[in-house]
Amino acid sequence: MYIEELLTEKKRVIVRKWFDLTIETYPEETRNFLKTPAEQSANPVAETIHSALQGLFNGIINKETTGTGVASYLDNVVRIRAIQDFTPTQAVGFIFGLKDVIREELMNDVRRHGMYEELMAVESGIDRMAAAAFDIYMRCREKIYDLRANEVRNWTYRILKQSNMLREHEGEGI
Amino acid sequence: MAKLPKPEELSKIDYKPPKTGCGWRETPVQFKEGMYCFGSRPKYLEEVGFPNAREWKPNEEDWKLPENWKDIILDGLKERLEKYRSFRLFMDICVRCGACADKCHFFIGSGDPKNMPVLRAELIRSVYRKYFTPGGKVFGQWAGARELTYDVLKEWWYYFYQCTECRRCSVFCPYGIDQAEITMIGRELLNLIGCNTDWIAGPVANCYRKGNHLGLEPHAIVSNLEYMIDDIEEITGIRVDPSFNRKGAEILFVTPSGDLFGDPGTYTCMGYLMLLHEIGIDYTWSTYASEGGNFGFFTSMEMAKRLNYKIYAEAKRLGVKWILGGECGHMWRVVHQFMDTWNGPADFLEEPVSPVTGTRFENAKTTKMVHIAEFTADLIKNGKIKLDPSRNDHLKVTFHDSCNTSRGMGILEEPRYIIKHVCNNFYDMSKNATREKTFCCGSGSGLNAGENMELRMRGGFPRANAVKEVKEQHGVNMLANICAIDRAVLPTLMDYWVPGVSVCGTHELVGNALVMKGEKKRTMDLRLETLPGMEDSEEEE
Ligand code: SF4
Ligand code: SF4
Numbered sequence: 001m002y003i004e005e006l007l008t009e010k011k012r013v014i015v016r017k018w019f020d021l022t023i024e025t026y027p028e029e030t031r032n033f034l035k036t037p038a039e040q041s042a043n044p045v046a047e048t049i050h051s052a053l054q055g056l057f058n059g060i061i062n063k064e065t066t067g068t069g070v071a072s073y074l075d076n077v078v079r080i081r082a083i084q085d086f087t088p089t090q091a092v093g094f095i096f097g098l099k100d101v102i103r104e105e106l107m108n109d110v111r112r113h114g115m116y117e118e119l120m121a122v123e124s125g126i127d128r129m130a131a132a133a134f135d136i137y138m139r140c141r142e143k144i145y146d147l148r149a150n151e152v153r154n155w156t157y158r159i160l161k162q163s164n165m166l167r168e169h170e171g172e173g174i
Numbered sequence: 175m176a177k178l179p180k181p182e183e184l185s186k187i188d189y190k191p192p193k194t195g196c197g198w199r200e201t202p203v204q205f206k207e208g209m210y211c212f213g214s215r216p217k218y219l220e221e222v223g224f225p226n227a228r229e230w231k232p233n234e235e236d237w238k239l240p241e242n243w244k245d246i247i248l249d250g251l252k253e254r255l256e257k258y259r260s261f262r263l264f265m266d267i268c269v270r271c272g273a274c275a276d277k278c279h280f281f282i283g284s285g286d287p288k289n290m291p292v293l294r295a296e297l298i299r300s301v302y303r304k305y306f307t308p309g310g311k312v313f314g315q316w317a318g319a320r321e322l323t324y325d326v327l328k329e330w331w332y333y334f335y336q337c338t339e340c341r342r343c344s345v346f347c348p349y350g351i352d353q354a355e356i357t358m359i360g361r362e363l364l365n366l367i368g369c370n371t372d373w374i375a376g377p378v379a380n381c382y383r384k385g386n387h388l389g390l391e392p393h394a395i396v397s398n399l400e401y402m403i404d405d406i407e408e409i410t411g412i413r414v415d416p417s418f419n420r421k422g423a424e425i426l427f428v429t430p431s432g433d434l435f436g437d438p439g440t441y442t443c444m445g446y447l448m449l450l451h452e453i454g455i456d457y458t459w460s461t462y463a464s465e466g467g468n469f470g471f472f473t474s475m476e477m478a479k480r481l482n483y484k485i486y487a488e489a490k491r492l493g494v495k496w497i498l499g500g501e502c503g504h505m506w507r508v509v510h511q512f513m514d515t516w517n518g519p520a521d522f523l524e525e526p527v528s529p530v531t532g533t534r535f536e537n538a539k540t541t542k543m544v545h546i547a548e549f550t551a552d553l554i555k556n557g558k559i560k561l562d563p564s565r566n567d568h569l570k571v572t573f574h575d576s577c578n579t580s581r582g583m584g585i586l587e588e589p590r591y592i593i594k595h596v597c598n599n600f601y602d603m604s605k606n607a608t609r610e611k612t613f614c615c616g617s618g619s620g621l622n623a624g625e626n627m628e629l630r631m632r633g634g635f636p637r638a639n640a641v642k643e644v645k646e647q648h649g650v651n652m653l654a655n656i657c658a659i660d661r662a663v664l665p666t667l668m669d670y671w672v673p674g675v676s677v678c679g680t681h682e683l684v685g686n687a688l689v690m691k692g693e694k695k696r697t698m699d700l701r702l703e704t705l706p707g708m709e710d711s712e713e714e715e
Contacts, residue, residue, distance in 0.1 A: 029287035033276045041606040044639035045282065079671070083631040084284060085206065140670075144208070144631070147666050148624040154665065155436045 003106070003118040007061050010105050014098075015057050017105070019050055021097035025090060045080055052076045056129060057098070065125035066132065074133045082140035092133040098126050203329040205233040208628030210332060211621070214375035219368060221379040222477065226368025232331065237324075243367045244322055248305055250363045251298075255306060261359055264351045265302045268295065274343035274353070279613050280336055283635035288333055291343035291353040297330055298360050331369050334360040336629060338618035339472075340577035345610050357619075362474045370473060373623035377469040381481050385464045386431035392418075392461035398434045399459070402444045405702060411694035414451035416459055419492065423458035424529060426489050429500025429546075430466040430658035433679070439661045441700045442501055442679025445688075449550065449681065452559065452690050453530050457498065463488035466505040467658060471512075472620035479516035482508055486520055489542075496526035497543040501679050503578035503618065503657035509543050510583040531556040545579070547656050550684060551588040554595050560689040565696060566597040568706045569652040571683070572644045573602065574637065574664065575612035576657035586610075589656050589680050596687035601648040607640035617663035630663065631670050638671030645672055653677045 007014065023034045023046070034046040055073035059065055081091040102122065110119050216227035228238045240246065255262045274291040276282065281289035288294065296318070303310030303319035310319030320326065339354035364370070377387035384391060390398070396418055407413045417423065427450065433443040450457055463485045470477035489497055499505060523542035526535040533552045535544045553559050571593055579585040586609050593600050607613050616633025644650040653664055653675050664677040685700050697708040 026285045027287050029290075030281075030285040034285070039604070039606055040643065041604040041636070041640050043276070043282065044636055045285065048639070080635065083208075083628045083635075085286065143670060144627050147631075147670060148627050150669065151624060151662075151666050155662065157437060 003110070003115050003122060004061050004063075006106055006109050007057075007102070007122070011057065011061070014101050014105055015050075015054050017101045018057070018098050019053050021101065022049055022053065022094040025086070025094060048076050048080060056095075059129070060098070060122060060125050063125065065128045070129060071132060071136070074129060075136050078133050078136045079140050082137050083144070088134075088137055092130060092137050095126060095130045095133055099123055202325045203332045205328075205332065206628075207233075209336070209626060210629070211335060211371035211373050211623045211626050214368070214370040214372045218372070218375035218379040219370065222382050222480075224365060224368065224370070224375070224473070224477075228368065230368075232328075237328075237369065239367050239369075243327070246366050247322060247327070247363050250366045251302065252306070254359050254362070255302070258355075258359070260352070260355065264295070264356055265299050265306075267349050268292065268299070268351055269349070271348065273346045273348060274351070277343045277346045278337075278353075279340070279342065279616055279636045280338075280629075280633045283616070283632035284629075288329075289336060291337075291347075294333055294337055295351070295353055295356050297326070297333055298356060301326065327364075327369075330360055331364055334364065335371060335621065336633075338577070338614045338616065338621055338633065340614035340618060341581045342577065342611065342614065345581065358471075358475075361472065365473050371620065371623070374469050374472045374620035377467075377620075378473060378477060378481070381465050381467075381469065381484075385460075385462045385484060386434075387465055387467060387469060388431055388435065390431060390434065390464065392464075395434060395459075395461045395464050398440075399443070399447070402440055402447060405700075406444055406448060409696065409698050409700065409702065410448070410690055412448075412451070412690055412692060414447050416447060416450070416457075418459050418461055420458040421492050422494075423456050423492060424495050425455060425457040426463070426492055426494040426497045427457050427459055427500070428463055428466045428485055428497060430502040430505060431464055432467070432658035432662055433500055434464070436662055438665070438676070438678050438682065438701075439658055441682040441685070442661065443681075444700050445679065445681030445683070445685030446500060446546065448685045448688055448690065449553075449559070452688060453553065455529050458492065458494070460488050460492065466499055466502040468505060468508045469620055471504055471508055475512070475516070478508060478512065482513055483517050486517055486523075489520070490522050495524040496538070497523070498526075498546060498549060499543050500546055501656040501658065501681060503576040503582075503659055505578075506545055506585075507578040507582035509541050513543075514540050528552055530558050545583075545585060545588075545656075547579075547585055547588040547592060547680065550681070551591045554592060561596055561684075561687040562689050563596050563598050563687050565686045565699070565705060566683055567599070569597060569683070570599040570601065570648055570650045571597050571652045571654050572600070572641060572650045573608075573680075574615070574641075574653055574655040574660060575608055576655055576660055577612060577614050577618060579656055580612050581610055585656070589654070592680055593654055593683060596683045599648075601644045601650055603640040603644050607636065613637040613640060615657075615660050615663050615667065617667075618659055622659055622663045627666075631667070634663070634667040635671065637664075638667050641668070641675055642672045645675055651675055654680050654683060656680050 023031050026034055040047040052073040059070045064070060078092060210232055213230045213232050216229060219227035226240055230238050270292060278289055278291050300318055300320040301322045303317055304321060309317040334357050337357040339357050341352060341354045344350060344352040380389035381387050403414055433439040468478050468481045470481040519540040520542045526538050526542055526544045531552050538544050573590060573593060602608055613636040615637060617630045641653055651674060661677055661679055668675045668677060682700050697711050698704055
């Protein structure tokens with residue numbers, strides 16, 4: 001028996017619990033809305049989070065906890081949480097919820113089969129994801145500042161260009 | 175920016191928000207950076223005679239309000255309850271069914287319960303109950319009433335400037351309660367004591383004095399357009415020759431000033447110039463009524479009326495027959511829903527008739543102002559212009575309905591009709607996110623400042639998400655629209671959420687496809703970028 005088999009068996013319930021835990025990070029009045037299944041376009045935050053958590057969990061099962069696939073799932077969620085009412089820790093902390101859920105769901109089996117090392121490997125995978133999530137978070141926050149600067153540039157570009165305020169290399173003047 | 179935690183702190187974090195233990199009514203608002211705009215500078219308020227001009231900062235304790243601010247607000251509220259029957263009704267008839275609650279893009283994107291439309295309205299409704307209903311006067315909070323305090327006032331300001339007056343929520347309300355109008359009145363009341371935003375007050379003052387939001391003077395407007403005319407000549411070999419402030423022209427053309435200076439609005443503007451040249455109509459630009467937009471609409475009805483009047487005064491001065499308006503959003507909400515009561519009917523103008531097709535625009539019978547999307551769709555329908563849609567073949571286009579033109583006046587088909595004739599690849603977004611149910615850009619109603627970027631990214635997320643869907647399904651790379659604010663803010667929204675999707679006005683696509691009499695072989699699009707397949711012909715030249 002491998003831990004991956006256990007994880008696969010319990011995939012539905014683990015992802016659901018992890019999702020619920022993530023939704024718990026939102027204000028009470030909002031949780032119901034986020035937990036009610038809807039079309040992607042009607043409830044994009046919940047749907048994006050849900051499908052990303054599924055993707056990330058598959059990554060754990062398949063031992064793919066780094067790489068572009070995982071990064072893009074992380075990006076989908078962290079990009080949202082980076083502009084919501086969260087501190088940096090809260091924004092990426094949802095990832096650790098998976099550890100709690102897995103322990104809760106698998107602890108008996110882990111004990112019975114003595115799979116502590118395997119569990120630790122899984123948890124290291126989760127830690128790797130969390131570290132990557134932090135990098136993404138930082139990039140998103142930097143991006144917010146860039147957006148502001150770029151917007152001003154787009155707006156005034158023509159005026160500056162016309163009044164010869166830009167140097168030879170377009171854009172250098174601003 | 176907050177400090178990054180250490181690894182050992184990380185593993186111990188509590189990811190549940192702390193329980194406040196009290197309801198929304200008692201929770202004072204926290205001003206969070208990135209979520210609100212700067213307070214207006216005194217000079218802007220002075221220029222238009224708005225009250226309580228002073229330096230102030232929204233995140234500071236003291237807002238420097240007049241001593242009797244509470245009386246001013248309550249008197250203002252009373253006056254408006256008497257003046258607008260709809261407003262009184264909106265205060266009374268909400269049954270809290272919750273149908274609107276999850277329909278606001280700010281709520282969807284932020285998860286902040288105070289962005290539920292029903293709670294946004296409750297901000298003002300609770301005060302209304304306290305002072306204007308017998309139940310509220312007697313039973314206080316048991317009847318959902320609350321005192322108007324300094325904190326409540328701050329909360330109004332914070333959340334009425336987190337509503338883009340987009341009316342999406344009202345589409346879902348069984349009683350048709352229009353939160354946009356509640357927000358408008360909320361902002362109007364705040365304006366009575368000088369609580370505005372700089373981003374709105376500046377354009378209002380500029381427009382009042384110089385005719386456009388940026389305060390561009392006549393020579394700057396002409397030179398901006400000339401710059402575009404040079405580009406058009408480079409692309410087509412044809413020099414278009416528009417007139418300015420010409421008395422006796424048949425049509426006055428007015429577009430938002432964003433089209434005059436900011437990319438990608440300028441490309442849309444080139445599209446207008448080319449089209450109006452090609453069909454050879456007798457029209458003129460004005461360097462005085464040089465703004466289609468109306469930021470006055472985001473302060474008070476009275477200010478909006480004053481700014482709107484400038485366009486009609488100019489039409490009268492020039493002696494034109496009717497007005498053709500460019501691609502704008504709130505400009506049209508103002509014209510379609512308010513202009514007639516404020517400044518209409520414009521009897522000195524004639525009912526607009528297209529000089530090319532003879533079509534009578536009956537919908538503009540009293541306002542005498544036609545949206546260019548209607549005008550161009552009519553040209554295409556009557557086969558009056560020659561188009562080569564393959565010049566837009568490098569684009570996979572989707573269309574963003576701007577809230578004002580779709581929900582505000584029902585322009586749903588015309589832009590799609592145009593796009594389908596000038597492009598070969600068009601993909602509509604989900605029905606949840608288009609037409610009457612369109613999601614706002616997140617930056618309308620004067621919220622398109624830079625300092626509230628986080629708010630804008632939250633509010634724009636549902637729109638961006640729908641774009642992402644068509645990008646993933648069909649490879650969409652261009653987001654078309656008919657609104658100048660959209661052209662200014664959607665590129666930023668795409669940059670954050672859906673990189674790889676550009677933004678354009680619908681008439682930029684028209685300009686690309688338009689086959690002009692005597693034009694040279696097109697090798698570039700309106701952005702002066704080489705058309706696919708034309709790389710060699712560029713080198714030959
Ligand atoms: S009008 Fe638009 S922004 Fe305002 S509450 Fe309704 S949905 Fe939200
Ligand atoms: S949908 Fe209308 S009646 Fe229902 S809660 Fe919202 S505003 Fe009130």
